[in-house]
Amino acid sequence: MADPFLIGDEMTGGYGAADILHGCTVAVEKGEIAVIVGPNGAGKSTAMKAVFGMLALRGGGVRLNGEDITALTPQARVAKGMAFVPQTNNIFASMTVEENLEMGAFLRRDDIAATIEEVYHLFPILREKRRQAAGELSGGQRQQVAVGRALMTRPSVLMLDEPTAGVSPIVMDELFDRIIEVARTGISILMVEQNARQALEIADKGYVLVQGRNAYTDTGKALLADPEVRRTFLGG
Numbered sequence: 746m747a748d749p750f751l752i753g754d755e756m757t758g759g760y761g762a763a764d765i766l767h768g769c770t771v772a773v774e775k776g777e778i779a780v781i782v783g784p785n786g787a788g789k790s791t792a793m794k795a796v797f798g799m800l801a802l803r804g805g806g807v808r809l810n811g812e813d814i815t816a817l818t819p820q821a822r823v824a825k826g827m828a829f830v831p832q833t834n835n836i837f838a839s840m841t842v843e844e845n846l847e848m849g850a851f852l853r854r855d856d857i858a859a860t861i862e863e864v865y866h867l868f869p870i871l872r873e874k875r876r877q878a879a880g881e882l883s884g885g886q887r888q889q890v891a892v893g894r895a896l897m898t899r900p901s902v903l904m905l906d907e908p909t910a911g912v913s914p915i916v917m918d919e920l921f922d923r924i925i926e927v928a929r930t931g932i933s934i935l936m937v938e939q940n941a942r943q944a945l946e947i948a949d950k951g952y953v954l955v956q957g958r959n960a961y962t963d964t965g966k967a968l969l970a971d972p973e974v975r976r977t978f979l980g981g
């Protein structure tokens with residue numbers, strides 16, 4: 746069977762002597778949305794860092810579009826079409842919104858104006874606030890800056906670690922709508938979400954991680970319908 750577009754395959758590794766990931770697999774197909782959920786400390790962020798090359802693996806590997814990229818640095822992965830919005834410190838607070846977007850395009854040598862325009866089209870509030878320091882924006886707006894910055898490299902894969910953390914339910918719904926819109930343009934979305942139920946509703950594929958291992962893997966719909974998953978991870 747052919748590989749998914751992006752796969753972190755049976756990843757084992759951690760930050761020091763002790764492994765955090767134990768044969769953990771996450772993957773996403775072209776233009777689809779894959780969602781990783783699980784309890785705090787399950788290794789969701791660690792799995793994302795491993796896929797992005799911020800963690801040396803002791804076992805397993807990462808493949809993008811059929812190519813083994815396990816040994817590549819994060820920057821080399823960006824050049825291959827990957828973009829990552831980490832869970833924390835994902836904007837430059839003292840820089841303006843537009844400067845944040847320009848920073849996102851640091852690897853590009855071509856004209857970035859059209860891409861900035863696309864980001865403003867996706868997130869109209871950012872056009873209004875483009876001269877304002879990103880740190881002065883609301884939580885939801887800052888997340889839009891972070892996603893917009895990641896889109897500036899015109900990635901084929903967008904990785905998001907808890908994009909709706911700390912925002913209201915209405916802002917969360919709006920962000921999910923924008924993420925669906927991005928996926929419809931053919932960009933693959935691999936994201937971690939604390940709002941598990943809502944995220945699985947928009948997920949083509951869902952991964953429940955527990956203690957660095959895959960506990961359940963299925964379509965978002967199937968996971969939402971699974972009584973065991975509901976009781977243990979979705980609050981009934």
Ligand SMILES: Nc1ncnc2c1ncn2[C@@H]1O[C@H](COP(=O)(O)OP(=O)(O)OP(=O)(O)O)[C@@H](O)[C@H]1O
Binds near residue numbers: 760765785786788792
């Ligand atoms: N930089 C680090 N150095 C050492 N250990 C770390 C580091 N980052 C995370 N860990 C440990 O790895 C484990 C998994 O953490 P991780 O951040 O991947 O969990 P998570 O599923 O993303 O949790 P959360 O839902 O709270 O974001 C935890 O035990 C954590 O303490």
Ligand SMILES: [Mg+2]
Binds near residue numbers: 791
């Ligand atoms: Mg995390």
